[in-house]
Amino acid sequence: MEKVLLAAPRGFCAGVAYAIEVVDLALEAFGAPLYVRHAIVHNEHVVRSFERRGVIFVEDLADVPEGSNVVFSAHGVSPAVREQAKARNLNVIDATCPLVSKVHREITRFARQGYHILYIGHRGMWKRRAAQDTRRTRLR
Numbered sequence: 001m002e003k004v005l006l007a008a009p010r011g012f013c014a015g016v017a018y019a020i021e022v023v024d025l026a027l028e029a030f031g032a033p034l035y036v037r038h039a040i041v042h043n044e045h046v047v048r049s050f051e052r053r054g055v056i057f058v059e060d061l062a063d064v065p066e067g068s069n070v071v072f073s074a075h076g077v078s079p080a081v082r083e084q085a086k087a088r089n090l091n092v093i094d095a096t097c098p099l100v101s102k103v104h105r106e107i108t109r110f111a112r113q114g115y116h117i118l119y120i121g122h123r124g125m126w127k128r129r130a131a132q133d134t135r136r137t138r139l140r
Contacts, residue, residue, distance in 0.1 A: 015097025016041045019074035022095035026071055027053055030091075035070040037061060037077065040095065061085055069093065076100040 012020070019040050026034055032054020039047050039057055047057065061084050064070050069091045072081075076096040085092050107117055 012041065012043075013097075015074050015099055016043075018097065019095040020046060022093060023050060023055065023071055026069065026093050027055070030069045033068070035064045035068055036073060037064075037070060037081070038073040038075060040071070040073045061088060061090065064088070064090060066090070071095050074100065076104060 023034070023036060023040055027050075034055050036050070036055055036057050038059060040050065040055075041047070051057070058064055061070065061081065067089045070085060071093045072095055074095055074097045082092070107119070111117055
């Protein structure tokens with residue numbers, strides 16, 4: 001092979017496309033402001049586009065006014081975050097990637113069976129932290 005062609009722009013995975021659609025639909029249904037916990041996807045262009053439409057990205061649910069609409073990003077959240085949203089009377093719209101949710105369920109299932117879970121991911125990345133917290137919270 002003499003030449004490799006890279007398609008640009010490359011597309012999003014199904015989970016990211018789903019999360020983007022969820023935020024679009026939430027904006028249509030509820031209007032702005034719409035709060036999203038963490039950047040919906042790792043794409044600055046998409047994030048800035050949503051910000052121009054009234055989406056407010058937050059890292060902590062304490063920054064979301066009580067009773068507001070909040071979207072959980074494609075990266076997923078721990079059970080503790082879900083409990084915090086419930087305690088603050090937030091209307092949760094879950095845009096977690098279905099594959100991320102499956103990983104969380106499998107972590108819980110295998111940990112309950114006594115397996116030790118080794119999850120490899122980037123340090124500090126939301127997906128890894130949510131997965132790690134899923135195991136800790138559900139097994140107490």
